[in-house]
Amino acid sequence: MINIAKEDHIANEYPDGTGKQALLRIRNLCRTYIMGEVRVPALQNVSFDIGREDPEFVAIMGKSGSGKSTLLHQLGLLDTPTSGEIIIGGENVLKMSEAQKARFRLERFGYVFQEYALLPELTALENVYLPAMALGRKKKECFKAAREVLGQVGLGERLDHRPREMSGGEQQRVAIARALINKPDILFADEPAANLDSVSSKQVLELFRKLNREMGLTILMVTHEPEDRNYVDRVIWLKDGELEQHMEMLK
Amino acid sequence: MLSDHKLALFLAQKSIIKGNKGTLGLTIFIMSLVFVNSVFVSSLFLGLTNTINDQIINTVYGTVVIEPKKDEKFIDDVYSLKQKISRVPGVKGVSAQYIMGSVMSYKDKNGAWSVYSINPDDEVTVTTTHNFIIDGEYLSKLDENDILLGKEIAGGYGGDDESRSLGGVKTGDSIDVLFNNGVKRTYRVKGIFGVNFQRSDNIAYISQKEMTSVTGMEDKASQILIRTEDVGNEGQFIKQFLELGINEKIKPWQDYASMVKEITQSFDIISMLISGIGLFVAGVTIFIIIYMNTISKRRQIGISRAVGIKESVIINSYFIQALFIVMSGIIVGLLIVFYIVAPWFIAHPLDFPMGPVSLLILPENVFINAISLVIAASAAGLIPSMMAVRETIIESMWGD
Numbered sequence: 001m002i003n004i005a006k007e008d009h010i011a012n013e014y015p016d017g018t019g020k021q022a023l024l025r026i027r028n029l030c031r032t033y034i035m036g037e038v039r040v041p042a043l044q045n046v047s048f049d050i051g052r053e054d055p056e057f058v059a060i061m062g063k064s065g066s067g068k069s070t071l072l073h074q075l076g077l078l079d080t081p082t083s084g085e086i087i088i089g090g091e092n093v094l095k096m097s098e099a100q101k102a103r104f105r106l107e108r109f110g111y112v113f114q115e116y117a118l119l120p121e122l123t124a125l126e127n128v129y130l131p132a133m134a135l136g137r138k139k140k141e142c143f144k145a146a147r148e149v150l151g152q153v154g155l156g157e158r159l160d161h162r163p164r165e166m167s168g169g170e171q172q173r174v175a176i177a178r179a180l181i182n183k184p185d186i187l188f189a190d191e192p193a194a195n196l197d198s199v200s201s202k203q204v205l206e207l208f209r210k211l212n213r214e215m216g217l218t219i220l221m222v223t224h225e226p227e228d229r230n231y232v233d234r235v236i237w238l239k240d241g242e243l244e245q246h247m248e249m250l251k
Numbered sequence: 252m253l254s255d256h257k258l259a260l261f262l263a264q265k266s267i268i269k270g271n272k273g274t275l276g277l278t279i280f281i282m283s284l285v286f287v288n289s290v291f292v293s294s295l296f297l298g299l300t301n302t303i304n305d306q307i308i309n310t311v312y313g314t315v316v317i318e319p320k321k322d323e324k325f326i327d328d329v330y331s332l333k334q335k336i337s338r339v340p341g342v343k344g345v346s347a348q349y350i351m352g353s354v355m356s357y358k359d360k361n362g363a364w365s366v367y368s369i370n371p372d373d374e375v376t377v378t379t380t381h382n383f384i385i386d387g388e389y390l391s392k393l394d395e396n397d398i399l400l401g402k403e404i405a406g407g408y409g410g411d412d413e414s415r416s417l418g419g420v421k422t423g424d425s426i427d428v429l430f431n432n433g434v435k436r437t438y439r440v441k442g443i444f445g446v447n448f449q450r451s452d453n454i455a456y457i458s459q460k461e462m463t464s465v466t467g468m469e470d471k472a473s474q475i476l477i478r479t480e481d482v483g484n485e486g487q488f489i490k491q492f493l494e495l496g497i498n499e500k501i502k503p504w505q506d507y508a509s510m511v512k513e514i515t516q517s518f519d520i521i522s523m524l525i526s527g528i529g530l531f532v533a534g535v536t537i538f539i540i541i542y543m544n545t546i547s548k549r550r551q552i553g554i555s556r557a558v559g560i561k562e563s564v565i566i567n568s569y570f571i572q573a574l575f576i577v578m579s580g581i582i583v584g585l586l587i588v589f590y591i592v593a594p595w596f597i598a599h600p601l602d603f604p605m606g607p608v609s610l611l612i613l614p615e616n617v618f619i620n621a622i623s624l625v626i627a628a629s630a631a632g633l634i635p636s637m638m639a640v641r642e643t644i645i646e647s648m649w650g651d
């Protein structure tokens with residue numbers, strides 16, 4: 001275990017002397033929800049690095065209510081921490097404006113949520129090419145890229161179907177394709193397989209592992225399935241909002 | 252920037268196509284009604300004032316009027332003055348009138364009216380009264396014992412104030428006229444006219460020749476009416492008349508239309524009020540529709556933002572939807588106005604004391620109504636969409 005407590009407030013240095021910089025570095029991250037009089041400390045002083053060497057596939061695990069989703073939302077810039085630092089690719093992302101964060105999410109992050117989170121008015125293809133379109137890419141290019149990523153996730157047809165006309169597994173693969181279209185650095189997934197049957201669930205995890213190995217995609221995945229550990233490089237355990245066991249190297 | 256607009260347009264288009272068609276149709280219909288309503292009201296009022304103006308010009312004053320010099324009762328040297336005026340290019344007609352008060356009596360009825368003397372050949376070049384003979388004939392130059400009565404004087408032709416009339420004089424009847432200078436004559440009624448403008452239908456006409464014998468004066472007039480080409484450029488003509496060295500008072504017809512000015516002001520207020528209420532209704536409708544839309548798509552808005560779609564793009568997509576609804580409403584409204592409402596009112600003008608009133612649809616008026624509706628509706632659409640992106644992404648996606 002590395003004692004990271006000594007490395008407070010370090011952004012762009014290479015403290016371990018390896019000359020390698022972590023893709024994602026968080027320091028003393030806290031998120032306290034305030035509900036009227038009640039303060040819920042969902043995350044407390046969480047610090048770790050991801051992607052110091054090769055692109056990693058990391059699982060975030062812990063009991064229900066331990067703060068897994070909260071952590072993922074902070075890292076994915078969907079929420080703002082109460083205190084702490086998040087440095088991605090050397091950039092202090094918490095200093096960015098909302099518009100800059102939106103751009104950052106669009107260009108460098110991909111998201112997959114438990115409930116698929118597709119836009120019901122759009123077809124599968126449109127859902128996928130939307131983020132590409134938002135980047136200002138040409139329509140033709142967007143279509144081409146969308147078909148490509150849909151192929152990668154194993155969906156070659158039924159592309160003009162709307163989400164409600166597709167199975168859960170198919171919808172989730174559309175969501176993964178959408179997450180991939182802008183070639184992100186990091187993919188965030190919050191229990192992506194929780195609503196799927198075991199076959200679809202396996203497909204998703206294998207796809208993730210393949211994307212990590214072959215495309216060099218860093219993946220942070222919240223899960224509560226113990227057997228999912230078979231697919232990942234390491235597990236970050238949370239307990240009551242704190243890092244319980246910094247690293248569990250699996251491979 | 253352009254790609255942001257494209258994206259907003261794309262999202263708006265999908266939302267409209269995949270949205271509830273019934274709600275959309277109804278909203279567009281409401282917009283069209285609001286538009287038709289405000290165009291109708293303002294066009295009706297414009298039509299009303301237009302009718303009054305037309306009546307004043309066509310049946311009473313022409314476009315420019317020459318009055319006696321200050322402190323004088325009559326215009327002198329009328330003949331040469333008329334000659335001068337008619338030579339000005341653009342002058343279509345000149346008619347001198349001598350006006351005298353009188354008491355007319357028929358059977359047991361009598362009343363006070365003004366008698367206008369005219370040269371009918373001149374008068375027809377200025378006013379259109381000769382086109383509104385409802386009984387008998389118009390005067391001619393050589394008539395001596397003949398009088399032409401407005402229907403309000405004659406009575407029995409559906410005037411506005413029958414009780415003050417002579418109670419049913421017909422063509423061929425004789426009436427007694429006692430002029431203000433004490434001269435008393437008996438005239439045969441040659442004809443009766445009705446222009447449906449109370450002010451004009453209370454006039455009696457005799458020939459200039461006859462008036463000369465009543466007054467014993469020649470070449471004098473109480474006023475000279477001038478009809479110029481087109482209405483609206485009276486000022487230019489007045490300038491030319493002044494340059495001719497005419498010393499009499501020269502007035503444009505508008506000076507006699509102070510009543511119209513007051514009415515126009517009241518109409519403007521009423522029509523602004525009605526349009527204002529319409530705009531408010533349109534605004535509230537759009538607000539509710541877009542608000543409901545953002546509420547039901549709260550999660551989708553959250554998802555879009557999470558993926559990295561800018562807030563401005565999302566706001567813009569709702570703005571475009573509001574714009575689409577109001578524009579469609581205006582297009583439907585224009586069709587209703589120009590293919591249903593306007594043709595109907597042109598075929599069936601409304602009867603008013605000032606004459607038949609139809610809609611006067613001015614392009615600039617339609618345009619102003621359209622623009623106000625667009626502004627009201629798009630502002631109303633902007634508010635809920637801005638509200639929708641104010642909450643956090645987490646709240647939008649998972650909040651209750």
Ligand SMILES: Nc1ncnc2c1ncn2[C@@H]1O[C@H](COP(=O)(O)OP(=O)(O)OP(=O)(O)O)[C@@H](O)[C@H]1O
Pocket residue numbers: 033034035040041042062063064065066067068069070071224
């Ligand atoms: N928006 C919120 N407002 C207040 N408290 C919250 C909010 N979101 C989460 N919490 C609280 O923060 C703590 C951590 O929640 P979080 O959703 O991160 O847990 P989790 O590990 O993802 O749980 P699960 O496995 O059930 O998804 C919980 O106690 C939860 O009740």
Ligand SMILES: [Mg+2]
Pocket residue numbers: 068069070
């Ligand atoms: Mg969770």
